[in-house]
Amino acid sequence: PLRSVLPPEITSRKGGVPLVVLTAYTTPVARLVDPHCDIALVGDSVGMVLHGLPSTIGVTLEMMILHGRAVVRGLSRAMAVIDMPFGSYEESPQQAFRNASRLMAETGAPSVKLEGGVHMAETIAFLTARGVPVMAHVGLTPQSINTLGGYKVVGRDADAARVMADAKACEAAGAFSLVLEKVPVGLSGDITRAVRIPTIGIGAGPDCDGQVLVVDDMLGLFTDFRPKFVKRYAELGSLADEAIATYAAEVRARTFPAAEHGFADKVKS
Ligand code: KIV
Ligand code: NA
DSSP states (O other), X not given: OOOSOOHHHHHHTTTSSOEEEEEOOSHHHHHHHTXXXXXXXXXXXXXXXXXXXXXXXXXXXXXXHHHHHHHHHTOSSSEEEEEOOTTSSSSOHHHHHHHHHHHHHHHOOSOEEEEOSGGGHHHHHHHHHTTOOEEEEEESOGGGHHHHOSSOXXXXXXXXXXXXXXXXXXXXXXXXXXXXXXXXXXXXHHHHHHOSSOEEEESSOTTSSEEEEOHHHHTTOOOSOOOTTOOOSOOHHHHHHHHHHHHHHHHHTTOSSOGGGSOOSSOOO
8 A cells, every 4th residue: 555655755854853763573563663753664683683693694685575564564654664685786776676676566665775875876876766765874884794894983084075975975866865874973964964865863963864773772672782872762671571580480380370361161151
């Protein structure tokens, strides 16, 4: 079904009330995110958060399609964006179109996201001209962890000009919005003022046109590591730990199940 929010409307919100974005990977979480957020991002972070992978490198197109479908089923107003996984778009604009069109056709999401700036501009233009709205992602790009050498801030000192050029190249290529990850606060403000598309920050300070967090991080469900930019709005991980510990103790003590959880042998007459 046609979603109420489509990429051009997101672009038109540049400079207005900040765009609210969270990741979602499943139908129930999409239902929680939908009433409060403008965009539900099916991030390739799903590989680390739900599948226990050490990085996003091992995430496949099939995983993104399955999680994308689940999320789209749970949305009625927020817009879905699906990450193109590592290896599914870097080779050529044609390869990117082939896989982006599968992501859109097989999930119903109206847009995709890919990592890259200047070197991906040709691909962003190719996709956009052919009906695939692209959210670009610059600064720290986790799919390049092995060439970057770590999850460090990107865009300090001499690197600032390169990140600015990446942002401008994505805008010129037709990206409908732009994620800035782990970019210093001053630079992300400069980029936000320099481009006409909305910037959506994660660890990029308050001057962006929107903010995104990984939902399991902000709920305290994913605690393997905790980047400085994550604010925990709940501690669902410790709540779950307490609940599971209580269940285990009650099973061992035979206090669960109680009478009300069982079924009588005879139907009452
Ligand atoms: O995969 C992801 O969750 C992302 C966001 C953190 C922007 O790309
Ligand atoms: Na991602």
